[in-house]
Amino acid sequence: MDKLLKLLSTNSDFTSSEIAAMLGEPEDYIKAQIKEYENKGIIKGYQAVVDWEKVDDSYVEAFIELKVTPKKETGFDEMAELCMSFDEVKSVYLMAGAYDFALIVRGETMQDIAMFVAKKLSAIDGVLSTATHFIMRCYKDRGLNLVCSDCENDGRHLIL
């Protein structure tokens, strides 16, 4: 795995000089490499991992299983694009197994999401069924532990 991408995917907050030091490469080379990844669309963007439970704003997420009829010409892609076009939809995955798509949908209240599923998602031509699972708590997101209360506590002792 590309070491630069691996580093950035664990923490995109590193500066290019920090990355250069860690990888033992010149800073200019690292800057150019990042630029190239951005231009080629390999790096799509940079986001903060937020623990929404600690923020006052209302925030609800649901995991939705979707069964669809693929289109003759475009297969699942057209259906995926339709799903992606909604602001409420955070992620879209094509799945192997009992259903076709998995969506992560975000809203301010459960009612928001219920209405979205009932009025928008189910209404798409070709959607056969939906199953909505509300997310109760996020424990780990993008490799980060969001709940560990003593993550910061170093359990080690100085011995000698």
Place this chain on the structure above:
Amino acid sequence: MIDYSKYLNDTIKDIKPSGIRKFFDIANEMDNVISLSIGEPDFQTPWHIRDEGIDSLKKGKTWYSPNRGFCDLLKEICSYYKRRFNISYDDKTQTLVTVGGSEGIDLAFRALIQKGDEVIIPEPSFVCYEPLTVMAGGTPVIINTKNEDNFRLKAEDLKAAVTDKTKLVVLPFPNNPTGAIMEREDLEEIAKVVIENDLFVLSDEIYSELTYGGRQHISIASIDKMYERTIVINGFSKSYAMTGWRLGYALGPAPVIEQMTKLHQYGIMSAPTTAQYAAIEALRNGDNDVAHMREEYDMRRRFVVDGFNAMGLSCFEPLGAFYVFPCIKSTGLSSDEFCTKLIMDKHVAVVPGTAFGKSGEGFVRVSYSYSIQHLKIALERIKEFLEELNYGS
């Protein structure tokens, strides 16, 4: 009131407690302390290794192991040394499983040293060699390794330290606290002096898996004619992040291991059973874990060396272990003053070089066995500390 001192052994009373403790005690009293002082992996033991330990407990394997360790573990240790360092040991007569590498060092000293024997110890180095030599009745003879030699032991310094009383030379490489390693040419020169003077070597190789910059650890036991005069000490603590399991081993000539085994048998009986089952798994299936941790340490090593050099504290490139040893002489402070002031002013704990021998004066030991994020915050605080020092003067 009983006068306990009259009951206590004078030799032991005279031994000083470890110098690292003082700063730990200060740090313990403070809030918001960022420590760079811990000398053990921050990684947890890989799961598949822990699982084997747990599984052995579930199966009720809670008895003593054989004195020298389980046969399977002894065999795996020998096949590991052959595979990694190309040295062959007999699992039945040349191998002993100990409670950490530290027990192995103690046993080797007690099996080899007699009253009046001199033991050559390069410093700065891990704090146990000198007191354990004294406890075994020997006389420590210190060689100061130098920054300009990349803290390697030089053959001419060894030669100059040898007397007709010298019996044993300690080779603590990769080194705690300097991060120095010895390369084949260095070891060949050392071997000449050892053989000429008919000495014995204790090679503490506990950090053997943690070498960087394309260097692989070379054991002095693999140098011509050194196999028969070297006791190798190693263990699972550093390479597999298994410090708390307390498991190490000693490898060497059968007559020496035989005596060490007696000491172990009467003093300890056997190493922890659960840890031995976990260690078998570590040696059989742990190579990828070791490689992964090494890569992580290497990244942190470069990050920290770069950080210190950028803030003007010159730092030779350590090629082993997980410590950097920056020179702080430019601040005008002693190691002790630097560390005390740093923890008081900025709540960052590092260890004065003098805790590892007088020649550590002018240096501090910084452990990079921490996450990059943690190291980043610590380096920022040290940078501020230096800026304020300069401003103040």
